[in-house]
Every structure is written in structure tokens, then in C-alpha cells.
Amino acid sequence: MIRYDVLKTLLPVLGDSLVVCNIGSPSQELASLSDRPANFYMLGTMGLCSSIGLGLAMAQPKPVLAIDGDGSVLTNMATLATIANNPAGNFVLLIIDNGSYGSTGDQPTYASGKTSLAAVATACGCETVIECSAEETASLVETALVNDQMTIIVSKCESGNVAVPVITTDPVVIAHRFMEEVTR
Amino acid sequence: MSKNIDQKIVNDLVSQGIDFVTSVPCKQLAGVLEVIDQTPAIRHVPSNKEDEGMGLCAGAYLGGMRPAIIMQNTALGVVVNTLSTLIQFYHMPLPMLISYRGEVGEKVACQVEMALHTKALLAQLHIPTYHFHRPEDADELPAILAHTQMCKKPTAILTDASFWGAAQ
Numbered sequence: 335m336i337r338y339d340v341l342k343t344l345l346p347v348l349g350d351s352l353v354v355c356n357i358g359s360p361s362q363e364l365a366s367l368s369d370r371p372a373n374f375y376m377l378g379t380m381g382l383c384s385s386i387g388l389g390l391a392m393a394q395p396k397p398v399l400a401i402d403g404d405g406s407v408l409t410n411m412a413t414l415a416t417i418a419n420n421p422a423g424n425f426v427l428l429i430i431d432n433g434s435y436g437s438t439g440d441q442p443t444y445a446s447g448k449t450s451l452a453a454v455a456t457a458c459g460c461e462t463v464i465e466c467s468a469e470e471t472a473s474l475v476e477t478a479l480v481n482d483q484m485t486i487i488v489s490k491c492e493s494g495n496v497a498v499p500v501i502t503t504d505p506v507v508i509a510h511r512f513m514e515e516v517t518r
Numbered sequence: 519m520s521k522n523i524d525q526k527i528v529n530d531l532v533s534q535g536i537d538f539v540t541s542v543p544c545k546q547l548a549g550v551l552e553v554i555d556q557t558p559a560i561r562h563v564p565s566n567k568e569d570e571g572m573g574l575c576a577g578a579y580l581g582g583m584r585p586a587i588i589m590q591n592t593a594l595g596v597v598v599n600t601l602s603t604l605i606q607f608y609h610m611p612l613p614m615l616i617s618y619r620g621e622v623g624e625k626v627a628c629q630v631e632m633a634l635h636t637k638a639l640l641a642q643l644h645i646p647t648y649h650f651h652r653p654e655d656a657d658e659l660p661a662i663l664a665h666t667q668m669c670k671k672p673t674a675i676l677t678d679a680s681f682w683g684a685a686q
């Protein structure tokens with residue numbers, strides 16, 4: 335399974351959850367699979383998906399799923415220390431770990447080498463860290479979204495992308511409709 | 519030890535609805551951070567780097583809070599991309615309370631290097647910029663914070679050594 339396949343398995347378990355999705359292929363693939371106002375697509379700003387997700391989870395009570403990537407978390411690795419020290423029960427960080435920088439041509443990341451992001455998250459103090467296969471991901475996300483335990487899920491999948499269009503929705507529209515979902 | 523000016527600044531943040539603050543500390547801003555940590559109306563989440571902090575602020579804003587960031591001017595070298603592709607691109611209000619290191623009164627020569635670029639970078643990014651040089655300049659803070667919410671832009675409040683030295 336590649337990232338696109340994992341995203342497809344997530345669609346039935348999202349419910350009313352607020353989703354913050356990583357820049358590039360992840361957001362484009364999610365938008366083409368199932369666009370919903372409760373999705374916040376990052377159109378730029380490498381690395382900050384987990385930070386936006388944590389801030390959102392702290393600000394309001396709805397469950398928040400940040401769909402991040404291994405390359406992005408490596409860019410902003412200290413986020414795991416901030417997350418660990420400011421736990422929010424409604425926050426789930428899903429790191430889709432395909433071992434590569436998918437949006438830029440599948441160059442390998444260090445997560446495909448010696449670095450375990452699950453071990454980094456644990457060392458940072460995150461209390462519930464699960465590394466799983468691509469196939470197991472959706473049911474673990476479903477459970478994590480409904481319980482009151484902040485959860486970091488590292489989903490190990492294969493490298494690869496699906497050719498889908500770039501997102502042309504205006505960023506102000508993305509933010510506006512998202513904020514209406516927050517208060518709905 | 520915090521001073522009256524620190525309490526005044528935090529009072530203004532609270533009165534203008536700021537309820538989420540992230541920070542990377544600076545010596546000049548230590549008193550403000552001390553008061554914030556004693557202020558239940560503000561959730562303070564320290565960040566490791568200022569771009570990470572702006573991500574937290576963006577999320578808090580989407581969730582209905584009114585964030586602000588407290589940082590040093592040297593961090594402008596870190597946050598250019600985040601300011602333009604996240605805060606500005608999505609039209610998010612974000613007051614940045616900035617310690618303006620490297621101005622007259624500075625003891626560390628290296629701080630002058632980023633001071634040279636501070637206002638030029640802010641001007642290049644089209645960020646409304648306010649410079650607190652004398653203690654009374656801080657009287658404008660509530661209006662600056664209201665202006666930030668009105669226009670949904672990042673704004674910069676530069677606070678220099680003369681300001682911190684003279685303010686009680």
C-alpha cells in the first residue's frame with residue numbers, strides 16, 4: 335500500500351473529525367479522494383502540519399487528525415517534544431511514513447534508514463506511540479479519534495504517489511469553510 | 519523579576535482578547551513571559567523554534583482562539599517562509615511581540631547583524647511594523663492589537679533596549 339491507499343482506508347473513519355493535511359501530494363490526494371470542509375489543506379509551509387494540528391486541538395474540543403509525513407516531521411522534529419509536553423486528548427498525529435519525500439520525487443528520507451520516528455516520539459515523552467502497517471492504520475486511527483488519549487501513529491507504507499491535480503481552492507476559502515466547521 | 523511595564527503589556531494582551539501565546543524566550547522579554555505564566559486567561563505554549571510556534575498559532579486561530587507570538591528579531595531569519603505561505607496566504611491575524619536586539623544599548627555585537635536586516639525584512643514582507651523606543655510608545659499597544667485582528671495580518675511590535683531600559 336502507498337499513501338493514497340492508506341488515505342482511502344481513512345475516509346470511512348473520519349466522521350466529524352477535523353483534519354489538517356500535509357503539504358503537496360498528501361493534501362492533493364486527500365482532496366481528490368474526498369474533499370470536505372473539515373479538511374485544512376496546507377498549500378505551503380513544509381513541516382508545520384503537526385504544529386497546526388496541536389494548536390487546533392488545544393483551541394477547541396473536536397477530535398483533530400493531523401495527517402503528516404516522515405519528511406515533514408523530520409523537518410520540524412522538535413514538534414514531538416512540544417506535543418509530548420502539551421498533551422491534548424483530542425489530538426491524533428498520523429505520520430504516514432513512506433520513507434521518502436513523496437512530493438519532490440521520492441528521494442529517501444532518513445526515516446528509511448536508521449531513524450525511527452516512533453522511537454523519537456517516545457524519547458520526546460509522547461506516551462501513546464504506535465508503529466503499524468499500512469493495513470492496520472485506519473482501525474487504529476478510528477480508535478484514537480474516539481478515545482481521550484493523545485496518540486501518535488506511525489504508519490509504515492510504500493513509497494509512491496498518484497497523479498492528481500493540484501489544489502486550486504483559494505487559501506482564504508479553505509480557512510473560512512474550515513473555521514465554520516469548527517464552530518458548527 | 520517582572521516590572522510594571524511587563525504587567526501593562528500582558529494586561530493589554532488580555533483586554534484585547536489574546537488567549538494563546540507561544541514564545542521562544544529573549545532576556546528582554548523574560549518579565550513579560552513571567553507575567554504570562556501567572557495569567558490564567560492566556561494559554562502559554564513555548565515552542566522550540568519560531569516557525570513551529572507560528573504553526574501552533576495558526577492552528578489555535580483556526581480553532582477560534584486569538585494567538586500571539588513572542589520572539590526575538592533574530593528569528594525573522596527563521597520565519598520568512600511561514601509568514602508568507604501560512605500566516606499571510608491564509609489571512610491570519612498574528613501580533614508578533616519582538617525583542618529588537620542589536621539597537622543602541624546592545625552589549626553583544628553579533629546581535630547588531632540581524633538588527634541591520636530587521637526593518638528591511640519586515641518592509642519587504644509588507645508587515646505593519648511598530649517600534650517601541652520610549653516607554654509611552656507602549657500606550658498604542660491595545661490599538662495595534664485591535665488593528666491586527668481587523669486586517670487579519672501579521673504585525674510586528676519591535677521593542678528595543680532603550681524602551682526596556684527606560685520603562686518602569
Ligand SMILES: [Mg+2]
Pocket residue numbers: 403404405430431432433434435436
Ligand atoms: Mg514521506
